[in-house]
Structure formats: C-alpha cells, structure tokens
Amino acid sequence: MKIKFIKSMYLLLIGSLFALVNCADPGDDTDIASSIGLGSPITSGAYDVTSSGFTASWTRVYKADSYELDISKDKNFETFLAGYQAKSLTTFNEEVYGLDETTDYFFRVRAVNSEETSSNSGVIQVTTLAGGGPEPVKALKDAATTFFVGMSVKADQLTSGSKYDEILKREFSSITAEYEMKMNIILPTKGNYDWSKSDAIVDYAIANGINVHGHALVWHNSVPDWLKNYTGTNAEFEQEVKDYITAVLTRYKGKVTSWDVVNEAINDAGGTLRQTVFSEKMGDNYVAKCFQFAREADPDVLLFYNDYSVTTNDTKQTAIFKLIDDMKTNNVPIDGIGFQMHIQYNSPSVNQMETAVNKALDRGLKLHFSELDVRANPNKDITTLTEERAIAQKNKIKEVVAVYNAIPQANKYAISVWGMKDNESWLLPFYDNYNEWPLLYDSNFEIKKAHTGFLEGLK
Numbered sequence: 001m002k003i004k005f006i007k008s009m010y011l012l013l014i015g016s017l018f019a020l021v022n023c024a025d026p027g028d029d030t031d032i033a034s035s036i037g038l039g040s041p042i043t044s045g046a047y048d049v050t051s052s053g054f055t056a057s058w059t060r061v062y063k064a065d066s067y068e069l070d071i072s073k074d075k076n077f078e079t080f081l082a083g084y085q086a087k088s089l090t091t092f093n094e095e096v097y098g099l100d101e102t103t104d105y106f107f108r109v110r111a112v113n114s115e116e117t118s119s120n121s122g123v124i125q126v127t128t129l130a131g132g133g134p135e136p137v138k139a140l141k142d143a144a145t146t147f148f149v150g151m152s153v154k155a156d157q158l159t160s161g162s163k164y165d166e167i168l169k170r171e172f173s174s175i176t177a178e179y180e181m182k183m184n185i186i187l188p189t190k191g192n193y194d195w196s197k198s199d200a201i202v203d204y205a206i207a208n209g210i211n212v213h214g215h216a217l218v219w220h221n222s223v224p225d226w227l228k229n230y231t232g233t234n235a236e237f238e239q240e241v242k243d244y245i246t247a248v249l250t251r252y253k254g255k256v257t258s259w260d261v262v263n264e265a266i267n268d269a270g271g272t273l274r275q276t277v278f279s280e281k282m283g284d285n286y287v288a289k290c291f292q293f294a295r296e297a298d299p300d301v302l303l304f305y306n307d308y309s310v311t312t313n314d315t316k317q318t319a320i321f322k323l324i325d326d327m328k329t330n331n332v333p334i335d336g337i338g339f340q341m342h343i344q345y346n347s348p349s350v351n352q353m354e355t356a357v358n359k360a361l362d363r364g365l366k367l368h369f370s371e372l373d374v375r376a377n378p379n380k381d382i383t384t385l386t387e388e389r390a391i392a393q394k395n396k397i398k399e400v401v402a403v404y405n406a407i408p409q410a411n412k413y414a415i416s417v418w419g420m421k422d423n424e425s426w427l428l429p430f431y432d433n434y435n436e437w438p439l440l441y442d443s444n445f446e447i448k449k450a451h452t453g454f455l456e457g458l459k
C-alpha cells in the first residue's frame with residue numbers, strides 16, 4: 001500500500017516535470033518577450049513633499065524608452081494637471097511644483113517604447129502639506145555644523161547695515177577676498193604695501209567672529225606690473241616673492257586661518273606646469289619654494305594649493321596630485337587642496353567629484369570646495385532662469401554639498417561660494433555679459449532654489 005502510494009507520487013512528479021518543460025519551450029525568446037509585453041513601472045511613492053510640490057518616482061522598466069506621467073486632482077484621472085496628461089519623460093522621477101497646499105494629488109505612470117505602451121502603474125496619492133506662510137529658512141552656517149560656509153567679498157560691501165553685511169553675518173562663517181588680498185592690490189608698486197582693503201576685510205571678519213581664508217599669495221593673473229617686468233636677477237626676484245609672502249603672513253598671523261599659497265599652477269592641457277614669470281625666474285620648483293616661504297613665516301597657518309577643473313579634467317587632476325605628491329615626498333609643507341567649483345548645472349557628476357575627493361583623502365589633505373558658482377546657462381540657450389534650470393542648478397548644488405558633507409571631519413574645511421548675488425558674479429563680464437544666474441541669491445538679494453539645494457545637501 002505504502003509502496004503503491006510512493007510509486008504514484010513518483011509518476012505524478014515526472015508527469016508534471018514533463019508538462020513544465022513543454023510549456024516553457026526555450027526555443028524562441030522573442031515569443032516569450034512579446035507574449036509578456038512591456039511591463040508597467042512600479043511607483044515607489046512620492047518624496048520631498050512640501051506645501052507646494054512633491055517628487056514622483058518609479059522604477060525603470062526593461063526595454064522602455066520613455067515614460068508617460070499623468071497627474072490629477074481626481075483619482076479617476078478625468079481631468080489632468082496642466083502639462084501632466086501623458087507627460088513624456090526619460091527619467092525615473094519628476095519634481096512637481098506650483099501645487100496647492102493641503103490638497104490631494106494622484107499620479108500614475110506608463111512605460112513606452114517604439115512598439116507599445118504598458119498598462120498603468122498603480123496610482124499613488126499624495127497630500128501636499130499645510131503652508132502656514134513661508135517656512136523659516138535655516139542659515140547656511142547653522143545648517144553646516146562641521147565645516148565653514150564661506151563667501152568671497154569686496155571691502156566696499158562690508159559697511160555696517162548694508163544688505164551684504166546683514167546676509168554675511170546671518171549666513172556665512174568664513175570670508176575670502178574676491179581680489180583685494182592678491183599681490184597686485186597689496187603690493188602695487190615695489191616696496192609700497194597697501195593694506196587698506198585687506199585690513200578692512202580681516203578686521204570685519206574678526207569683529208564679527210568670521211573665519212578668513214586668504215586668497216591668493218601667488219597667482220600668475222595678479223602679478224603687479226613691476227614684478228611682471230622685473231629687471232633684477234632671478235635671485236632678487238625670488239627674494240621679492242619671499243619678502244612678500246613673509247610680510248603678508250606675518251601681518252595676518254593668528255588672524256587669517258588659511259591661504260591659497262599658489263593658485264592655478266597647472267595647465268589645462270598636457271598635465272604640464274604653467275609657464276609663468278614665477279617658473280621662469282624661480283624654476284619649475286617655484287611652487288614648493290612658495291610653500292616653504294609660507295611655512296617659515298607662519299608655522300600654524302593652513303597652506304592650500306588651489307585650482308579649477310580638478311573634478312572634470314582628468315589629465316589636470318593627475319598632474320595636480322603628482323605636484324602634491326612630489327611636494328610631500330620632499331617634505332614640503334602642504335595642508336590642503338582647494339577645488340575651485342566653477343561648475344555647471346549638469347557637470348561634474350557625483351562620481352567625478354567623489355573620485356577627485358578620494359584622491360585628496362588618500363593623501364590626508366584638507367579639502368576646500370572653493371569658488372563655488374554653478375552656471376545655469378553654459379550653452380547660452382535661455383534668456384531667463386527657467387524653473388526647470390533653477391531646479392537642475394539646485395540639484396547640482398545639493399550633490400556638491402552632499403559629497404562634501406560625507407568626507408571625514410578631519411579633512412573638512414569649507415565650502416566657499418564665489419559671490420553673493422547673481423548679477424555681480426565674475427562670470428557675467430568674463431563671458432561678454434551673457435545671461436547667467438550662478439549664485440545662491442538673485443539680484444534683489446532674494447534666496448534662490450540654489451540656496452535650498454545647499455541646505456538639502458546637508459540633510
């Protein structure tokens with residue numbers, strides 16, 4: 001009886017295996033794919049819900065080229081939000097804004113390719129939050145508790161009671177002179193130091209408990225004419241540079257925390273040392289010499305090398321870290337590296353930033369994300385800052401801050417923005433006064449989405 005039962009179970013098992021093999025005929029993959037059809041996206045919900053918007057997100061569908069998003073106030077989708085009836089998207093999320101507060105919204109999404117459109121995803125309901133007037137905006141320096149938030153300044157902005165003064169004191173914990181602590185301003189003619197602007201900036205910082213990052217001791221673009229056209233010997237030229245570095249660091253000892261000792265020494269192409277009056281007169285090891293002079297003048301000040309395109313130009317990045325490695329091998333004192341973040345709304349990627357950051361961390365350097373501004377119009381294709389571009393700019397700043405915030409405390413120093421208001425950025429005159437909005441404040445001192453992006457990057 002028992003044997004008979006086992007035998008019939010055995011036959012049943014063989015039979016069902018045979019049936020399974022038959023129905024899953026592996027001979028024709030396309031038949032299987034077309035019989036399954038294009039899958040529907042899975043809606044993973046809404047995030048970043050505020051009183052006026054939310055972000056809808058969904059999963060990627062195999063073989064889909066794009067997605068169609070419907071948003072409605074009505075769960076049966078009999079009417080649609082303007083622009084959101086089958087809105088075509090190639091991304092897996094959409095930031096929706098301009099909505100009413102405490103209101104229900106519904107969204108669903110379909111996958112699309114050249115042959116078909118999938119059925120709808122499940123419907124997600126989102127309720128926007130209560131408004132209650134504008135939310136209090138956290139000050140950048142209060143939100144960033146583990147590093148300085150800096151801004152570049154000009155001495156004439158620092159009058160007590162000015163709008164700049166008010167915003168600086170509220171938002172920023174560090175300042176850098178945009179140009180008034182460079183050599184052509186401090187030492188315009190041989191032997192005649194002019195400390196008026198640099199003192200005004202440093203005194204303002206001290207009076208208001210703000211850190212100062214010094215910028216920049218040696219930069220080929222800020223050499224005073226008398227030194228550019230120097231007629232003395234190379235040894236005398238080197239002594240002039242040493243005297244200058246010593247004078248500046250001595251004057252600001254204990255007042256200025258850090259200096260960009262040499263700025264932009266590496267060429268954009270070829271990974272070579274930029275040929276300047278400094279390399280010509282002091283030799284290719286002039287960078288190391290300047291760091292030595294600085295350390296001799298002030299044993300405590302932090303010494304940075306500062307350059308641009310570090311995250312996006314691989315050849316330059318390699319050359320910069322080689323320069324630093326050579327300095328370290330020769331026991332030349334260097335504390336940190338500044339990545340000038342003159343970037344764009346669509347570049348660099350998080351991966352590019354992390355790669356460059358990791359190279360600095362591997363070498364135990366402090367990191368300064370210096371000179372941050374984010375071009376919203378690098379291809380000159382817009383004439384006003386569109387909502388879409390403002391959001392893309394905001395998201396890029398959020399990524400920048402998140403990457404920086406994730407580095408170990410010991411390697412953090414500051415993120416410094418290069419200017420306060422859009423209309424006063426160096427970028428406008430530099431690129432023939434084109435339309436650009438690269439900063440955190442607009443021309444009326446109003447906070448932009450970019451500012452929110454900075455705060456969100458800290459969350």
Ligand code: 9MR
Binds near residue numbers: 179221371
């Ligand atoms: O933004 C600065 C501009 O106001 C000055 O006229 C110029 C020359 O001193 O320098 C600009 O700042 C540069 C910085 O010192 C180094 N990196 C590139 C910046 C933009 O050119």
